[in-house]
Amino acid sequence: MKPTLPSATVLLCVFNGxxxxxxxLYSLQQQTTxxxxxxxxxxxxxxxxxxxxxxxxxxxxxxxxxxYENKVNLGLTRSLNFGLSHIKTTFTARIDADDWWHPEKLEKQLAYLKINPPCGVVGTWYENHGHRGIRKIPLPETDTAIKASILRQNPFAHSAVVFQTELIRAHGGYNNQWKYGQDYELWLRLLSYTKFANIPEYLCYRSADDTLTAKKxxxxxxxxxxxxxxxxxxxHRPLWEYCFILNPLLVALAPEWLRQLKRRFL
Known part of the structure; x- marks a missing residue:
């Protein structure tokens, strides 16, 4: 008799974490489910x-x-797809090695997905924790609100999402051409194929200490x-929506001292 599969798999990719x-991992051990x-x-x-x-x-x-231990460094995107290929459960939850969860996070998201089968991706609000304190990040909650704002900015924290495994696989998984922001590209690719939601509770905690190099x-x-x-x-979005690229473009082009100033006061 084969053992019963759990409802979800937590997908974790680690490089020097x-x-x-x-x-x-302690936060996973403490989950109420x-x-x-x-x-x-x-x-x-x-x-x-x-x-x-x-x-x-x-x-x-x-x-x-x-x-699974890669013999050579494949990068996050290819490692995510490799991990996804080994998942057999109905749902997949993502977490990064420097983030952690509220004990009730996974239980609440699995309950939501089970009673809302049209929803293929559910996230939560989250908190950024850094040396300057805690910053709470609310996100659009409903499918309508998420889809209305998704081309402006990513409506999910990657470590906060739980998704239907087969939905992601059916649409090709993560795009290996994206070294960064592979989750954002995936959500936009899924836009016409599923419903989205965010649970309006701060159930995910992210490390926000600035360790990024200017180049990265x-x-x-x-x-x-x-x-x-x-x-x-x-x-085929209207021309005025192309102004959404201005914020990330200005951040990319700004000198380092200006980016540091922005991170300090905003």
Missing amino acids: AKTLDRC QDFCIVCIDDASTDESTDFLRQWQEKFGTERFFL QREQMFSCVKTQLLYLKQY
Whole structure:
């Protein structure tokens, strides 16, 4: 007799996340529902991540914690798709190694998805935690509100989403051409095929200490512009909506001292 599959898989990709892995995985251990397994991709880490992950695999058990160790660094997007290919459950929840969850997060999202089958992706509001304190980030809640604002900015925190696994697979998974913002491109690709929602509670916590290099931040902002332009054109949006690219474009082009000033006061 085959064991019953859990409802969800938590998909975690790690590259040199040793400093925050314990906090992340402890938050999974403390979830009020344990109706999940974990698929973890160690993307050829060079710090102590691999050792920590093996220790956590022992805590959860090898029947719940599936650890795959890349021989070479594939990058986040390819690692996500590799992990997705190993998921057998109805739902997939994403988390990054430096983020963590409220204990009731997964239970509330799974309950929402089970009573709202047209919804393929559900997120939550989230908090950014950094050395300057905590910043609460509310997001549009309903499918209508999310789709009205999605070309302006990403309406989900990646570590906050739970989605229907087969929906994502049916539409090609994450786009390997996107090094950054692969989640944003995916949501825009799904726009016509499913409903979206955000639970209006702060159930996800993200590390917001600024560790990005100027080069990496520019690349992220240019990736955002690339995504917006692609789907503004594909969805035949009015010309005035092309102004949505201005914010990420200005961030990408601004000198470092101005970006630092913006992060300090905004």
